[in-house]
Amino acid sequence: MIQLTGLTKRYGERLAVDDLTFTVRPGLVTGFLGPNGAGKTTTMRMILGLDLPTAGTATIDGRAHHELPHPLRTIGSMLEAQAVHPQRTAYKHLLYLAQTNRIPSTRVDEVLHLVGMSEAAGRKAGGFSLGMSQRLGIAAALLGDPPVLLLDEPVNGLDPEGVLWVRTLIRKLATEGRTVLVSSHLMSEMALTADRLVVIGKGRLIAEAEIAEFTEAGAVVLVRTPEATSFAARLELSGAHVKLGDEGELLVSGMTAPDVGRLAAAEGVPLHELAPRRASLEEAFMELTRDAVEYGAAR
Numbered sequence: 001m002i003q004l005t006g007l008t009k010r011y012g013e014r015l016a017v018d019d020l021t022f023t024v025r026p027g028l029v030t031g032f033l034g035p036n037g038a039g040k041t042t043t044m045r046m047i048l049g050l051d052l053p054t055a056g057t058a059t060i061d062g063r064a065h066h067e068l069p070h071p072l073r074t075i076g077s078m079l080e081a082q083a084v085h086p087q088r089t090a091y092k093h094l095l096y097l098a099q100t101n102r103i104p105s106t107r108v109d110e111v112l113h114l115v116g117m118s119e120a121a122g123r124k125a126g127g128f129s130l131g132m133s134q135r136l137g138i139a140a141a142l143l144g145d146p147p148v149l150l151l152d153e154p155v156n157g158l159d160p161e162g163v164l165w166v167r168t169l170i171r172k173l174a175t176e177g178r179t180v181l182v183s184s185h186l187m188s189e190m191a192l193t194a195d196r197l198v199v200i201g202k203g204r205l206i207a208e209a210e211i212a213e214f215t216e217a218g219a220v221v222l223v224r225t226p227e228a229t230s231f232a233a234r235l236e237l238s239g240a241h242v243k244l245g246d247e248g249e250l251l252v253s254g255m256t257a258p259d260v261g262r263l264a265a266a267e268g269v270p271l272h273e274l275a276p277r278r279a280s281l282e283e284a285f286m287e288l289t290r291d292a293v294e295y296g297a298a299r
């Protein structure tokens with residue numbers, strides 16, 4: 001389990017991470033989502049003890065990273081920027097990590113096999129494709145067979161086969177009971193991978209919920225009626241929130257489709273269309289982070 005309490009990082013005037021409190025539970029994939037610059041990498045670096053928090057704490061199974069007796073056996077990580085010596089082979093890279101962390105060297109072959117790189121073990125990292133570098137990064141994260149994993153944008157730049165492979169592996173790791181925190185700026189990717197989402201923007205927690213809760217929160221009922229203006233006013237009076245769509249349709253939130261239908265019937269309003277519409281996760285995400293996008297397209 002990972003626990004963040006009031007975690008804060010300030011760079012000069014800039015609050016990169018602003019009072020973050022949340023828990024990442026075992027047995028689940030938790031998606032850590034936010035637009036570029038939201039503070040995901042900085043948060044992960046603080047969990048790993050690579051950056052010191054300005055305030056607050058991050059603990060892994062109850063201890064700060066520097067208090068862990070065998071860090072790699074407790075938490076494995078892959079951060080976006082991989083630092084592998086280009087002249088070093090995949091095998092040597094992992095062997096060095098194993099030896100400096102008191103992990104038996106037999107584990108190197110195991111993780112190479114696990115990430116499908118047994119054949120490439122003797123090749124130099126400098127010649128690896130992005131996909132292979134990612135696999136090597138994941139092999140390093142798994143070296144200590146840790147119960148907790150942090151993966152920063154693990155599918156970035158991968159081809160479809162690589163994406164599917166990472167997704168399947170991540171799910172398997174959670175099924176084994178591990179705590180898995182995966183960052184991404186793509187809601188569509190997280191929708192396919194994560195069980196829970198923690199959404200941040202400008203360093204702040206925006207939302208924390210199961211995937212299903214996100215789409216429900218963004219659900220609307222689409223209504224077409226020739227009496228749009230008066231019915232919209234009537235709906236608002238009943239506590240619903242109504243937006244006018246591009247084609248004159250009403251987009252009603254805060255009320256179920258059956259309730260909208262009942263109200264229309266009671267008022268004698270003719271309906272040409274009445275359709276519940278679940279927001280896609282992408283829409284829900286855009287809505288949630290609308291005010292927190294740092295470098296978004298001009299609106």
Ligand SMILES: Nc1ncnc2c1ncn2[C@@H]1O[C@H](COP(=O)(O)OP(=O)(O)OP(=O)(O)O)[C@@H](O)[C@H]1O
Nearest residue numbers: 011014016034035036037038039040041042043185
């Ligand atoms: N070493 C640093 N010095 C100054 N500012 C920094 C430093 N590291 C990060 N920042 C700033 O902190 C904010 C959060 O950056 P961070 O890299 O954590 O975001 P992110 O969510 O991981 O985004 P991305 O997906 O683009 O990497 C950004 O505004 C960034 O410019």
